[in-house]
Amino acid sequence: MINAMPLGYRIVGPCSRERRLVDYDRAFAAYADCDDLAQIDREGFLSPFQYGDAIRSRVVRPDGTLDVRGFTGPHWSRYLWADIDDDGNIDRATASARRLVAWVLERYQVDESELLVFFSGSKGFHVGIPTSLFAAASSDVFGRVARQVAEDIATKADVRLDTAIYNIVQPLRAPNSRHGKTGRHKRFLTVDELIQVRPAAIVERSAEPLAFDLPETPAADERAVADWQSACEQTNRKTEAVRCCDNDRTELNLATLEFIRDGADEGDRHRLLYSAAANLAEFGCPPRLAHALLTESALDSGLPPADVRRAIDNGLSKGVTE
Amino acid sequence: MGKLSSILRQQGSLDSIKSAWDTTAAAADNDVLPKGEYVADIVAGEAIESRTKGTPGYRLTFEVAEGEHTGGRFWHECWFTEAAMSRTKRDLSKLGVTDLEQLERPLPAVFRCNVKLAIRRDDDGNEGNRVRRFEVVEVITPEPDAFAPDGGSENAPESGETF
Numbered sequence: 001m002i003n004a005m006p007l008g009y010r011i012v013g014p015c016s017r018e019r020r021l022v023d024y025d026r027a028f029a030a031y032a033d034c035d036d037l038a039q040i041d042r043e044g045f046l047s048p049f050q051y052g053d054a055i056r057s058r059v060v061r062p063d064g065t066l067d068v069r070g071f072t073g074p075h076w077s078r079y080l081w082a083d084i085d086d087d088g089n090i091d092r093a094t095a096s097a098r099r100l101v102a103w104v105l106e107r108y109q110v111d112e113s114e115l116l117v118f119f120s121g122s123k124g125f126h127v128g129i130p131t132s133l134f135a136a137a138s139s140d141v142f143g144r145v146a147r148q149v150a151e152d153i154a155t156k157a158d159v160r161l162d163t164a165i166y167n168i169v170q171p172l173r174a175p176n177s178r179h180g181k182t183g184r185h186k187r188f189l190t191v192d193e194l195i196q197v198r199p200a201a202i203v204e205r206s207a208e209p210l211a212f213d214l215p216e217t218p219a220a221d222e223r224a225v226a227d228w229q230s231a232c233e234q235t236n237r238k239t240e241a242v243r244c245c246d247n248d249r250t251e252l253n254l255a256t257l258e259f260i261r262d263g264a265d266e267g268d269r270h271r272l273l274y275s276a277a278a279n280l281a282e283f284g285c286p287p288r289l290a291h292a293l294l295t296e297s298a299l300d301s302g303l304p305p306a307d308v309r310r311a312i313d314n315g316l317s318k319g320v321t322e
Numbered sequence: 323m324g325k326l327s328s329i330l331r332q333q334g335s336l337d338s339i340k341s342a343w344d345t346t347a348a349a350a351d352n353d354v355l356p357k358g359e360y361v362a363d364i365v366a367g368e369a370i371e372s373r374t375k376g377t378p379g380y381r382l383t384f385e386v387a388e389g390e391h392t393g394g395r396f397w398h399e400c401w402f403t404e405a406a407m408s409r410t411k412r413d414l415s416k417l418g419v420t421d422l423e424q425l426e427r428p429l430p431a432v433f434r435c436n437v438k439l440a441i442r443r444d445d446d447g448n449e450g451n452r453v454r455r456f457e458v459v460e461v462i463t464p465e466p467d468a469f470a471p472d473g474g475s476e477n478a479p480e481s482g483e484t485f
Binding site for chain 1: 353
């Protein structure tokens with residue numbers, strides 16, 4: 001079957017480095033296989049989604065360097081990722097990952113060998129649920145629907161997710177790559193390991209990478225398809241609600257006011273900053289004023305200045321076009 | 323005086339403390355590179371505004387290419403003010419910039435440089451690197467990623483295109 005979304009980006013080094021256009025499946029498979037070309041002894045990131053030819057319009061240099069800021073084109077992913085961190089508490093994060101995996105295996109017709117589970121190399125876990133279960137097609141809102149589905153699953157499994165990874169161009173640590181701060185690797189775990197191995201031992205095992213086979217692709221599952229459909233409807237309703245924010249509005253979103261006052265916690269910072277900027281743009285807020293209103297809170301939330309500027313600019317562009 | 327592991331085991335917290343130890347990175351003293359001479363690549367350039375007065379400028383990102391600090395980054399700002407304009411033109415001309423419009427586009431290549439780097443300390447004791455001077459020694463056409471897809475992009479600049 002031809003994949004209509006074959007492209008992605010790759011970052012070698014910290015996630016502030018250049019994003020270069022890649023054949024996503026080849027790159028992912030190389031990381032899985034610990035291929036020399038993947039350079040797993042270095043930090044490495046892949047795009048959170050795969051893209052079609054639309055992303056080629058963002059190439060800015062002959063070496064395939066991309067400028068992905070504000071990209072809103074069609075995207076898709078082979079896996080619905082759940083990023084579980086639990087404020088850096090490895091014991092709680094392990095328990096959360098176990099609950100989430102157990103819930104997924106209970107609800108959907110999926111074998112545990114068809115899930116992808118990783119210890120991140122630092123403090124958390126990435127759990128990948130194959131999107132073939134959901135019969136999920138690429139779209140401009142794929143990431144938002146994915147987030148809705150993941151949040152629904154997390155709520156039912158009593159798990160807290162880091163939702164930053166559902167942003168269309170947010171980098172996601174590549175399998176087996178080395179974590180810049182800990183020196184450990186994003187290591188593959190079987191579901192058995194996740195369930196049975198003590199958290200401290202899981203951490204120890206991530207000192208070395210581990211090649212793994214890519215899982216089989218399961219068939220669509222009736223419940224999963226219904227869950228995706230339901231999330232699509234919820235996402236569409238939210239989109240409509242945002243579009244209703246027209247020129248008659250006289251009040252800022254509560255979230256915008258809260259961001260200006262209190263900032264945001266890790267995991268939600270980029271999203272809330274972006275949304276606040278978009279909300280200000282709906283009111284015709286000049287860019288300089290938007291930056292002045294949002295920058296201090298954003299910096300106090302721990303975001304680096306470059307991220308702050310980018311998120312505000314992207315939000316302002318979005319707010320103007322909506 | 324007992325062993326730490328015994329104390330933690332008695333408290334039932336050995337596993338969680340051990341995990342925290344294993345997963346927590348040691349705090350870095352700082353991210354400032356030592357002063358000295360470096361071989362570094364200019365890997366990016368972007369338009370900026372100063373935070374205090376909104377002064378327009380252009381920031382060059384250098385990445386150390388050789389030695390023990392390979393991969394480390396530092397930055398050099400070129401400001402578009404009357405007072406700084408001659409220095410800005412001097413520095414940007416090293417990259418072949420002769421017209422401001424060229425700065426609207428990403429840098430067309432990687433510029434390998436010899437850089438003399440200093441450390442500046444402000445009144446609060448915060449330290450930061452400062453580029454004393456840099457000289458371009460080589461212009462490197464960057465290579466695509468090892469997993470680059472077949473076929474180029476209509477929108478990509480031609481290889482070898484310069485400012």
